[in-house]
Amino acid sequence: LKEALNLSADDIQKLRDDLKQKINEDKTGAYVEQLTSQDISEAGSGIPIAIKDNINVKNWEITCSSNILKGYKSPYNATVINKLNDAGLSAFGRTNMDEFAMGSSTESSCYGKTLNPVDNTKVPGGSSGGSAAAVAAGTAIAALGTDTGGSIRQPAAYCGVVGMKPTYGRVSRYGITAYSSSLDQCGPITQNVEDAAILYDIISGNDPMDSTSANVEYEAVTPKLDENRKLTIAVIDSFVEEASPAIKAGYEKAIKALEDAGHTIVHKNMLDTSKILSSYYIVATAEASANLSRFDGVRYGNRKGNAGLKDMYTQTKTQGFGEEVQKRIMLGSFVLSSGYYDAYYIKAQKVRHLIKDEYEAIFNDADLILSPVAPTTAPEFGSFKTSLEMYLSDIYTISVNLAGLPAISLPVDKDENGMPVGLQLIGKAYDEQTVFDGALSLE
Ligand code: GLN
Numbered sequence: 001l002k003e004a005l006n007l008s009a010d011d012i013q014k015l016r017d018d019l020k021q022k023i024n025e026d027k028t029g030a031y032v033e034q035l036t037s038q039d040i041s042e043a044g045s046g047i048p049i050a051i052k053d054n055i056n057v058k059n060w061e062i063t064c065s066s067n068i069l070k071g072y073k074s075p076y077n078a079t080v081i082n083k084l085n086d087a088g089l090s091a092f093g094r095t096n097m098d099e100f101a102m103g104s105s106t107e108s109s110c111y112g113k114t115l116n117p118v119d120n121t122k123v124p125g126g127s128s129g130g131s132a133a134a135v136a137a138g139t140a141i142a143a144l145g146t147d148t149g150g151s152i153r154q155p156a157a158y159c160g161v162v163g164m165k166p167t168y169g170r171v172s173r174y175g176i177t178a179y180s181s182s183l184d185q186c187g188p189i190t191q192n193v194e195d196a197a198i199l200y201d202i203i204s205g206n207d208p209m210d211s212t213s214a215n216v217e218y219e220a221v222t223p224k225l226d227e228n229r230k231l232t233i234a235v236i237d238s239f240v241e242e243a244s245p246a247i248k249a250g251y252e253k254a255i256k257a258l259e260d261a262g263h264t265i266v267h268k269n270m271l272d273t274s275k276i277l278s279s280y281y282i283v284a285t286a287e288a289s290a291n292l293s294r295f296d297g298v299r300y301g302n303r304k305g306n307a308g309l310k311d312m313y314t315q316t317k318t319q320g321f322g323e324e325v326q327k328r329i330m331l332g333s334f335v336l337s338s339g340y341y342d343a344y345y346i347k348a349q350k351v352r353h354l355i356k357d358e359y360e361a362i363f364n365d366a367d368l369i370l371s372p373v374a375p376t377t378a379p380e381f382g383s384f385k386t387s388l389e390m391y392l393s394d395i396y397t398i399s400v401n402l403a404g405l406p407a408i409s410l411p412v413d414k415d416e417n418g419m420p421v422g423l424q425l426i427g428k429a430y431d432e433q434t435v436f437d438g439a440l441s442l443e
Contacts, residue, residue: 001142001195004047005088015141016048016092023093023139028115028124030133030140032065032094035111040093048092049084049199050140052131054101055186056175057081057091064177065109066099068320069301078175079210080144080186080203087202095130095143099322100292101151101179103127104390105379108324113381118160118419122378125155131189132159142199143189148179149280150373150397152187153409157422158378160411162439163189164196167429168404169214171200172207180287181212183280183401193410193439197222200432214430221433227440232264233425234366239270239396244376246415251372254412254423254442258370261441268362268369273395275351280398281391282335282348289332295320327387356403359426368438369426372396373409377419396424406432408439 004015020040029035032053041060051057054064056074058081063069081091098108106114106129114129116122117137124133128145132155135143145152147165156163164187171186178184188199201220207213240251259265297303297316305315321329335344362369374393384390400407406427413421425442427435 030130044090046090050093050134050143051091054177067110072301079172098127101127125158127151129155135161148183156409157373160420164408167406172210174209178291180284197436229437231367234268234369250413250421276399279348279351285328285332289329359403373422377415
C-alpha cells in the first residue's frame, strides 16, 4: 500500500488490471465474485482496496454473505468508503465472510467457503476470511474487514497477514451492517504493519453520522511510527495454558524477541476465560437479535411467503437466514426476554465491566499486552463440529472487543506444517500509536 500511494494514475491502472487477472486465476474463493462468476466490482479508479461484504459501497450489491440480502444494492457509501475515496483509494472487489459476520471460519457464507491460501485444506478464519485470504494470496494489496469478536485479527493470524482492530468508536460504523453494535469495529488487513497504520489513518476519525463514533482528538499514527520505542509489555501466563504447543512456542519466542529488543516484560493474571466467553456470546447475540430484526422481507432484500404477514416474516427469515444466524437470533431473543433479562443479559454486562476493569488494572503497569490470537493455527475444514467448539476458539479475541480496546494481530512464527502463528498486541483505548510501534518491533 505504501508503494501504491506513490504510483502514477497509469501505474495504478496497471496494478488494477494485474489484480483483476490474479483474482480471475485465483482458486481460494476469497472474493464473492469468484464464487458466483460475476465480474469484479469496482468503484472509482483509485488504489484498489478489497471490501468485506458487510460494508456499503454505493450501487454495489451488499449481502453479508446471506441469502436474505441477495440482490440488494447499497444506496450510499459507508463513511470508511468515502474516506478511502478522499485519500485516492477505491473499493475493488467484494470479499467473502461468514454470514452476517457470525463465525470464525468463513464456512457459513451463502456463496460457499474460502480456502486458506497457505494450505487449501485449512480454513482462512473468519468472519473476514475473504479479506485475509485475498491479502495473503496477493490478490489484494490491502483490505477492510470488521471485528466484533476477532473477525479481523483471527483470519489475519490464520492466513499469516496483519490485521488491526481499532479502539471502539475510533472508526465510523456508518454504512457498515451492524452485527453487535457495542462491539463492532472496522479495520485494515494488510501485508505489513506500516500498511496497516496507513490504512488505519485513512479510515479513522470522528463521524457525526455515527452516534457511537468517539469525539476524541485524532492524530495520525503513521508519521510518528517508532520501532525503537522501549515499552512495558504484559503477558498473561494463564492465557496461554489452553493454547497448542505451536502457539505456545511462538509466544515464548515473541517474548524473547521483545526482551532482546529492549522492552520490559511483566507477568499478569486475568479472569478465567469461561466468563469472557459467556459474557461475549450473550451480549453479541442479544444485540444481533435486535439488529437483524430489520431483515423482515419488507425493507431489504428477498421477500418470501404470501399467505399474510406472519407467513411472510416466517418464510423470509427461515429461507433467508442460515443455521448459525437463526441460532444466534433465538439465543439473543431468549437472553433479552422478560424473566431472563436480569439473569443473563444484565449479568453479562456486569462481567463485561469486570473484564474492562481488569484490563485497566493491567494497563496501570504496562503499555501493551501480548496474547495469542487463537488457541491453534488454522484448523482443517469441518473441524468445528458444534457451534460451541467454534465459540471456544474465540477466547483470546473477544475480551478485547468487550473492553473496546485496540489490538493488532501479526504473524510471528510457523507451526510444524508451515501454518502461520499469529499473536496480538493489545493497547489502551485510543492509544493505537503504541500498538503500531510495538508491532513494528515484533514484525
Ligand atoms: N467469531 C466471533 C463470532 O462469531 C467473532 C465474529 C466477528 O468478530 N465478527 O461472534
